[in-house]
Amino acid sequence: MASNRDFNYFKAFVELSGYSLKAAEILNNNLHNFNVNTIEEKVKEMHNVEHTADLEKHKVMNRLVKEFLPPIEREDIISITENIDDVIDSIEDVLIGIEIYNVQAIRPEIIKFTELIMNCCKSMNSALVEFEHFKKSKTLHDAIVEVNRLEEEGDALYINGVRNLYKTSKDPIELMVWTEIYRLLEKCCDSCEEVANNIENIVMKNS
Template identity: 45%
Template structure:
């Protein structure tokens, strides 16, 4: 029973980590839908609280990992996945920060599509991690990883489309710079989700 509790802690912590990311992604979409530039400082504060909570949860996991000899999967794998999940929350927060720093005043259509892709990636990761303690027999995890890979590819195409539209329709060089950076960070969110999915897939393959 004691070992099961230790096992549950790590898998529960992974699920907790991606839930922070999912909440951030939903917040991002809400910000874009009802965009008001003057509200960005308040949004940044709220999102930073989520990111800080994610950091605290990660540190708790690392502290426990440092004290334990027996772990459900390799120690390096636990640390690696924890870091990749943490990257997702960081990148989503970076989007809002860029919008504020570059004083974005209106939202381009492709940003909504990007936000939906990011939400989809986070939700598929949440699905995969909810069954992670059953990784040796899970049929849910491989399907979720396929979906994440597909969404990341969609994000790549969207990035190309967004920049093409930006450079062919926008005449303000400052706005071009602002959205180039913002779209770049949106695309990095999709990449971060795929990186986490790749770590999950590697762990499953190496332990099956």
């Protein structure tokens, strides 16, 4: 029978972040090839990814309850697991927003944002892959810095996108809908940065 020591929390973080990559890919593909007639089906596909990720998160938490001596502090394992889960939830929220606001067409500049979110998730995943070897890794710092850089790029896309929105439209419903969707998109990048910052803080505490 496998013991608790056989469970690798760092690999569990990487597996969990893999669901963020799947979610980001679903979001990007669906907004690239937007079809209002299939959005409900795509939201269900996204929710299946989010739900599976939730199950994986609970496995980590259940294992931690029984863990005698975790590799890093319990609260750090909990916080980084929840941070990764927040990324997945944030990505799902964008697609849900597209559906509930009955969006009929995607603004072209939105695609830049979904591609950026994919890159954020990839860099976050790279950081988590290196996290297990944080005492020796030569690339972990660069991956963290890249997530921070991409989040700043997301801030710029948000500011420029909302500014352009209010310059080109006077329709109150359109303004409300797209302002909210831009906010949801920015939150995805912010959530990735939370993971990166958390990794950096944990490394500092354990170095």
